[in-house]
Amino acid sequence: MTTISLGYLRNALHAGCASAVARVLDAHEAEVEFVDADPGELPGLLDEGAIDLLVSAWLPRDADLVQHGMRVLGTIYRPYYCWGSYEAVSSAAELSGDSLDALFVARSDAEKLQQVLAQTPNLSGLTPTICEDEALFGTVQGAREAGRKFVVFLAQPHALFHDEAFQPVSDPRFSEEMEAALLVRESVAACADQDMLDELSEMTLGNKVMSALEYAIQVDNMDPEEAAEAWQRGRLVAR
Structure with missing residues (x-):
């Protein structure tokens, strides 16, 4: 079984997004290891190879993160x-x-x-x-x-x-929207399941779902995995 280390910023918004992405990885029988971090910790973790997939970089604001052996895989929402x-x-x-x-x-x-x-x-x-x-x-x-x-x-x-x-x-x-991008490590993308990468590259949550995920975690006290399941089952917002 393939193991994917899934990195995200240590807050409710990004935790919800990471858990939603993890459901796609689970469907492709990948084992997920979550790696949460503060913004200042991300470059070092990327350099160490501790993160295979990052959820998410706000481009162009976080464009420097791409320089750490990563490439843009897809845009998941537009902050x-x-x-x-x-x-x-x-x-x-x-x-x-x-x-x-x-x-x-x-x-x-x-x-x-x-x-x-x-x-x-x-x-x-x-x-x-x-x-x-x-x-x-x-x-x-x-x-x-x-x-x-x-x-x-x-x-x-x-x-x-x-x-x-x-x-x-x-x-x-x-007025200019950023792109909340999934970043994948180049070496991981080279050997990962192509169907999984294709699905991730096309995955879109959108700002409305992201707001609902953060609300569920921060206000309704759901854990991120519970909130992601509620989204997948259409219980957070109309899909």
């Missing part, structure tokens, strides 16, 4: 940065620090937000509330229940978008 709000806001130009109580951001996106705020004078007077990544959902929901007016800077997909009332705010600076 992008955005403002998110429960208010009816049609564009970022309508956002104003004078009319908002708070601006929330996950710690992993805080540096990106600072770059954006330097070019967003209408929000310059608003001090961001930085949340630990796994705490962003609960913090935002608490602010909503308290009746506060706020905006969130985040990447879509996210568990917050599982609620259709939470919508991205149009901003032309964030």
